Amino acid sequence: MSRVVDVLVVGAGPAGLAAAARLAAAGAGRVEVLERERAAGGVPRHCGHPGFGADHRGRPLDGPGYARRALRAALRSGAAVRTGVSATGWAGPLSLDVTAPTGLERIRAKAVVLATGARERPRSARLVPGTRPAGVLTTGELQQTVGLSGSGGEAVRGRLGRRAVVVGGEPVARHAVRTLRAAGVETAAVVTELPCAAHGFGAVPVLTRTAVVELLGRGRLTGVAVRGRDGVTSVLRCDTVVFTGDWIPDHELARARGLALAPGTRGPVTDGAYRTAEPGVFAVGNLLRGVEPAQVAAAEGRAVADAVLDLLAGRPRPTAGVPVLTAGPLRWVTPGLLGPTAVPLLVRPDRRLVRPLLTVTQDGSPLRRERLRGDPVPWRSVRLGPEWTSGVDPAGGPVVVGAEEYAS
Amino acid sequence: MSVTRTGPLPSGPEAEYDVVVVGAGVVGCAIARALARHPLRVALVEAASDVGDGTSKANTAILHTGFDAAPGTLEARLVREGHRLLGAFAGEAGIPVEPLGALLVAWDEQQRAALPRLAEKAERNGHRTTRLLSADELRLREPHLGPGALAALAVPGESVICPWTTTLAYATQAVRSGVDLHLDCRVEKVRTGDPWHRLVTRRGVLRTRHLVNACGLHADAFDALLDRRDFTVTPRRGQLLVFDKFARDLVRHILLPVPGPLGKGVLVSPTVYGNVMLGPTAEDLDDKTATGTTAEGLAGLREQGGRIVPALLDEEVTAVYAGLRAATGQEDYRCAAHPALRYVTVGGIRSTGLSASLALAEHVLGLLADCGLELGPERPLAPVRMPNLGEAFPRPYRDAELIAREPEFGMIVCHCERVTRGEIRAAYASDIPPAGPDGLRRRTRARGGRCQGHFCGAEIRALSEEYGQGAR
Structure with a gap:
């Protein structure tokens, strides 16, 4: 079955739903969101903790509450949100092949917004050696396992275990520890290669500058071997290990469309309005760079609407911008392309930087230099306002974002 | 025909066989399948909870031509013949093969x-x-x-193949053609005798006239149960x-x-x-x-x-x-008939067992005949058509007619590998259902993709529990 819509959004997480809501409200025509999971809302659905802003009465929202609100907003503005529907590949420049229980479809759109999100790298992608026992998972799988089995009780303990080690020191590790605790699973230790974790973990010991070097056990995990800062290897006994963080964009459709990936983020390169190199194809949210909070992803979803509406109205596409690169101890920057319009930048440091001097330069001449007041950390991005990118010459060379630390 | 995983083994005449093949790797399964063409009572006995759970599941997945074997060896001949036989069987049984060269x-x-x-x-x-x-x-x-x-x-002619489907296809065809498959059934002792050998297993005793050792890595240890010490693995x-x-x-x-x-x-x-x-x-x-x-x-x-x-x-x-x-330290297979014991050892199948499997099975039938086994007339095997796991062939998630008939084949559960709910259900309803998540992966690819369960692990586990209960 072949159909035509105005805008096809792939992924009903915070970014995709926000894009659909705004576009449908702005009269973009038929706006359809495809979600391969059985429910819309994306990752927040599994995050039963606050940190997702507040509702209209000022009450804090947890992940599921946030997801429900985002879905409601999209539906109210007239977007169609279809769940259990998988976009499996491209059938043309703006046409996707889709598998659903109702059959196969080929959907052509005037604009396609990719909002396919990110995932945590599993054990294998991290090249952790050892055996392949049961009891090895990511935070995402942990949260869904608890979500499907309910907290506590024998069902969840049968599916999880009794004693876990959590790998990673970023904020998501805290959610893993909380989820385990709620399910009645003790956390033996949090293990991180970082020199310090993002925060405390209550009574759970945190082993910093420590790497997991081997998984042990046949059938079921019996422990993990770790090597600490002193170079000594020891074994932590556990029957569950949760690998947290280390996000990678879920960029299958983006790559299948031939979109170039930015080396730092492994997400598709876009300009400041979230246009990819392919006319009519846009990319937003955590597909762009691993993980940012839901509100950041949603803001990008809202922001992409302007460029999509320009396209639908037949307004000419601005000329491609200049590439944006990083130098020094910075892992990545988005967007990957800058045009004549000044836009904010997101920058992620490689490690904790002490009051760094950030610089934006083009062709060797500084556009802006400013010392940051705080110390940026590798698990949080620094947002540089549009003033940092004013004055970029769209005909010039690459824009380079750098960071320097001075001994005080 | 039956597949057992738990509980005591059958007793009386039900536990008496003409041939028992010990070891349900790709070689043991191929031997059981070859025996199933004849009017014999055959059992395939395996220590693990699934077929193909040892070397057969973790190899390079290549169907070799045997071009580089040592000329004149048994291995050279059997790989060459096996390549031809398996190439033909794969087409019939739906085993994915790509002759990339x-x-x-x-x-x-x-x-x-x-x-x-x-x-x-x-x-x-x-x-x-x-x-x-x-x-x-x-x-x-x-x-x-x-x-x-x-x-x-x-x-x-060098080809890539699905080793999991191959082993499972052999075992499935053997079971459908009358072979008893006893899983989770480690043989602990062999009491040789005439006319019956008694195999003492974890789950009871089996009696057999003829015995085949297809224990792979453990072929030397099994030989030792019969006081044979011809090689070390x-x-x-x-x-x-x-x-x-x-x-x-x-x-x-x-x-x-x-x-x-x-x-x-x-x-x-x-x-x-x-x-x-x-x-x-x-x-x-x-x-x-x-x-x-x-x-x-x-x-x-x-x-x-x-x-x-x-x-x-x-x-x-x-x-x-x-x-x-x-x-085994020798550059050839170690296949031997021990007529006095009515016993055949299939050892030292180092790295070409998958390629040679069907020819090895025919070879073993000859060795069993040397041990006095009368095969009797041949009859056709029950046909098998395995679920396709190969990318070069149509998969259910793209099959409009199948989805129209059974909408569960339009519900993708494992997104990385595009495995549908229908395939998971079918795996549990099959002749040899999986014993756990690893067995399910080998039958469907579920959870075998880049996310390794990040997105799908919880749901696949829940489905396995739901369908698995029905299967037992």
Whole structure:
């Protein structure tokens, strides 16, 4: 079955739903969101903790509450949100092949917004050696396992275990520890290669500058071997290990469309309005760079609407911008392309930087230099306002974002 | 015909067999299937909870032609015949095979000088279609090869295959044709006798007139149960890396190393699932359970793989695993008939068991006849058609008619590998249902993709529990 819509959004997480809501409200025509999971809302659905802003009465929202609100907003503005529907590949420049229980479809759109999100790298992608026992998972799988089995009780303990080690020191590790605790699973230790974790973990010991070097056990995990800062290897006994963080964009459709990936983020390169190199194809949210909070992803979803509406109205596409690169101890920057319009930048440091001097330069001449007041950390991005990118010459060379630390 | 996993074994005449095959790897399953063509009572007995749970599940997944076997050996003959037989059977049974052909790539002068000798050896093994390629011809065929490739020998016919489906197809056809399959049934003692041998297993006693040892890594230990000590199996570990499907376009053929004095080197090969595999290492060990990977092993593989196809290393690794080959220190199989014991040992099937399996089975039938087994007339086997796991063939998620009939085949559960709810249900409803998540992965690919369960693990587990209960 072949159909035509105005805008096809792939992924009903915070970014995709926000894009659909705004576009449908702005009269973009038929706006359809495809979600391969059985429910819309994306990752927040599994995050039963606050940190997702507040509702209209000022009450804090947890992940599921946030997801429900985002879905409601999209539906109210007239977007169609279809769940259990998988976009499996491209059938043309703006046409996707889709598998659903109702059959196969080929959907052509005037604009396609990719909002396919990110995932945590599993054990294998991290090249952790050892055996392949049961009891090895990511935070995402942990949260869904608890979500499907309910907290506590024998069902969840049968599916999880009794004693876990959590790998990673970023904020998501805290959610893993909380989820385990709620399910009645003790956390033996949090293990991180970082020199310090993002925060405390209550009574759970945190082993910093420590790497997991081997998984042990046949059938079921019996422990993990770790090597600490002193170079000594020891074994932590556990029957569950949760690998947290280390996000990678879920960029299958983006790559299948031939979109170039930015080396730092492994997400598709876009300009400041979230246009990819392919006319009519846009990319937003955590597909762009691993993980940012839901509100950041949603803001990008809202922001992409302007460029999509320009396209639908037949307004000419601005000329491609200049590439944006990083130098020094910075892992990545988005967007990957800058045009004549000044836009904010997101920058992620490689490690904790002490009051760094950030610089934006083009062709060797500084556009802006400013010392940051705080110390940026590798698990949080620094947002540089549009003033940092004013004055970029769209005909010039690459824009380079750098960071320097001075001994005080 | 029956498949058992738990509880006491049948007793009385139900527990009496003409032949018991011990070991349900790819070789044991092929032997049971060959025996099922004859009016015999046959049991296939396995210590693990699934068929193909040892060496047969963790190998390089290549259907070899036998071009490089030592000419005149049993292995050379059986791999050559097995390649032909399995190629034909795969078509009938729906086992995914892609005849990509192999390229033996020479990276130095010594290796280049070895290529004509390898071509000659192939000819002596009956393979006359190999061809020497210049560096330019090679580059045209494999544009992503690293710098420094000097020449290659092209070997048509070398194929990639699904080893899991192959083993399962043999076992399924055997079971459907009347063979009893007893899983989770380790044989602990053998009391030889006439006319019955008594096999004492964890789950009871079986009686059999004839006995086949297809215990792979443990073939020497099983021989010892009958006081035979003809060889020792030294496990040779092979660690392998499986790269993301995005790497598939980087490699068009099976890229084999040129064997030389510095060892065998590693291969880079597409898989039928659409990934690229790199490996194996070759480490002689003592421990027959050492199927873990090591940091050194993985680092070494990445270094070698990066020289062969540099762009490979930019892609994510989907899976890491290790398997053990049953090496015996002799460059041939160790197949022997012991007529006085009405016993056949199939040992030392080092790394070509998958390729040779169907020919090995025919060979074993001959050895059993030497031990006095009367096979009787032949009858056709019950047909099998396995669920397709190969990317080169239609998968259920793209099958409009199937989805219209059964909407569950339109519900993708494992998104990375595009496995549907319908396939998971079908696996549990099959003749030999999976015993757990690993068995389900080998039957459907569920959870075998780049996310390794991040998105789908919880749901697949819940479905396994739901369908698994129905299956038992």
